Amino acid sequence: MYCQSCREEYGSEEAGTCKECYEEASETEEELHREIDHLKSLLCFLRLTPPPSPPPPHSGLLLLHSLADASASASPVPAHRAVLVSRSPVFKAMLDNEMEESRSGVIKIPDASTKVLRSFIDYLYTAETTLDEDIAPELLILAEKYQVNHLKVFCERYMTSKVNHENAIACYAFAHRHNAKQLLDAALSLIIENMATLREREEYKELVERDPRLVVELYEAYLCRQANLASTKDSNAKV
Amino acid sequence: MYCQSCREEYGSEEAGTCKECYEEASETEEELHREIDHLKSLLCFLRLTPPPSPPPPHSGLLLLHSLADASASASPVPAHRAVLVSRSPVFKAMLDNEMEESRSGVIKIPDASTKVLRSFIDYLYTAETTLDEDIAPELLILAEKYQVNHLKVFCERYMTSKVNHENAIACYAFAHRHNAKQLLDAALSLIIENMATLREREEYKELVERDPRLVVELYEAYLCRQANLASTKDSNAKV
Known part of the structure; x- marks a missing residue:
């Protein structure tokens, strides 16, 4: 008899499924692919564009300053309050409670470089960012500190693969x-x-x-x- | 011979796949399920919480007023500028170009009720909202007007099913x-x-x-x- 998938002949010892189950499985696979396409379109819709740096004047955006970057050329990374608050319980506590950061609109990040900070903000807006072996551990530390669990898992998975x-x-x-x-x-x-x-x-x-x-x-x-x-x-x- | 999926006996005429292809297909299905789980977790991460109504004072949020609602109890629906701009090219043009809405922080929506407006904003933040046969056509009209194509398709699919x-x-x-x-x-x-x-x-x-x-x-x-x-x-x- 012939396999409907690879079209090759096989004997009874090598039997996989009957025709009915084969057809059902193909339908399931098609359905799963449709669901994946649907989820991808939702993702695409929900991604936000991170604001430009430097931000437009009077935009009300928060500015994240890297204290680790001594270089004068490093500019602060702008971000929307609503995005920070929704992604990180630490930013939420900081900004909801009228702490200094909330009044001044400036958040000082002690241990991360501007490059890592930018990657961090990219992830908060889009749920994706490019990792390499330098950036992944620094980003994981930032994700842990600000309790962005989703990003921590993302970095950890990358590091585990390396x-x-x-x-x-x-x-x-x-x-x-x-x-x-x-x-x-x-x-x-x-x-x-x-x-x-x-x-x-x-x-x-x-x-x-x-x-x-x-x-x-x-x-x-x-x-x-x-x-x-x-x-x-x-x-x-x-x- | 026996089908490895339904465990029932079948003859050569009812042959579906050989064992190798069956196992490959099962692996593919598992992979697809893993991808679906991964995409769902990304979605969950990217969803934003719509702001409370009425919004906190001095929050800088935009207010969407329904002109169709004559009832005094209807309150405007608050929304973040960044979300409106990223989801709708019409809002983007309106708010980027310092038109009246941008200065006043108030956007007047002529034809939609407050209920529909709230549903609209919910979708812009979360990519989901509950539809019924009354709300779906009104929401489709709003989605068309503000060019939120993703929502239009969502409403159209619902209406088609009804x-x-x-x-x-x-x-x-x-x-x-x-x-x-x-x-x-x-x-x-x-x-x-x-x-x-x-x-x-x-x-x-x-x-x-x-x-x-x-x-x-x-x-x-x-x-x-x-x-x-x-x-x-x-x-x-x-x-």
Whole structure:
């Protein structure tokens, strides 16, 4: 008989579905594609354009100043109050409660460069921004501080995709500091794969100096996995 | 052999797919579901909360006044300039060009009730609103006037789902007036199904009085479909 999908012949051992189920599945797939198109059009509609920098005079826009940028050429990043308030509970508390920022219209951001700040605001308006390996961790920190969870997940997912044997220890420490569970697990798995050579690595020695507790947790996680593996093997042997 | 989807036995004539294609299709479906979840979370993030009515003092919000509402209790609907400008090219032109509305902060909406206006603003902030058979046509008119195409399609789709033999003529006339092609086609199909009894109906007589050209177009569409049907039959007969 012939497969209706790949058009090749197959025997009864290689049987997948009957015709009815095949047709139903194709319909479902079409429906899902239609739903995706619909959601994309909603997204496109809801995205806002971030305001130009510098903003027009008397626009009532808030200005976010990077205190980390010493360069005179760095200009503040403008943003609408309504957008900041709706995306971040921290900005909401700050701006709803007539704190200094609300009166002055200026928000000082201590630890982020203007470039990161601009990327941050882009995300608040459009739910997208371009990441690279420099910007992702800085942006994650900003997202954590202002409780923009959606952006934090976005950065964490990117960083997790970039973990390798070289940066695993640094990622592990970073993930621990910023409660990034997915990144932590990915980094830990890679570290554990190379326990034999761990102690010779420069980053390891630095981490022992800087944060020995974190190293202890690393060993604990290692032992825990070993115990799990052993008990799985054990119960398999019994079966 | 057994279908891996419904678990029932089938013969070679009822064969759908081979195992490999079945597994691939299942994976695709899972991926599509993941994409849908991802898009929904983006949507959720991008939705804004419409401002409360009445707005807080000195908020700088624009106020939309319904001129159609004579009731003293109807209060204006507040909205952020940035949202109006980003969703509607008409508002953009109005507010970017320092017209009266831009200076006064008040936008007068002649033909819509406050209820419809509120629904309109809800859609601009969230890309969703609750429709019923009263509100949908009024909202479609507003969407057309302010060129919020996304909302127009939303209303038109709803109205198309509600076309029946009773309201087909009214829907046809409405769709014609407001360039709603999908609704027009749906109404036309229903009218054409009942051409025999058309001339006895009250709405038909009213339409002949009010807009005879529209009735002519209706007959033209009817003849056109008949000719198409005949030629299809003809070519089928030849084959």
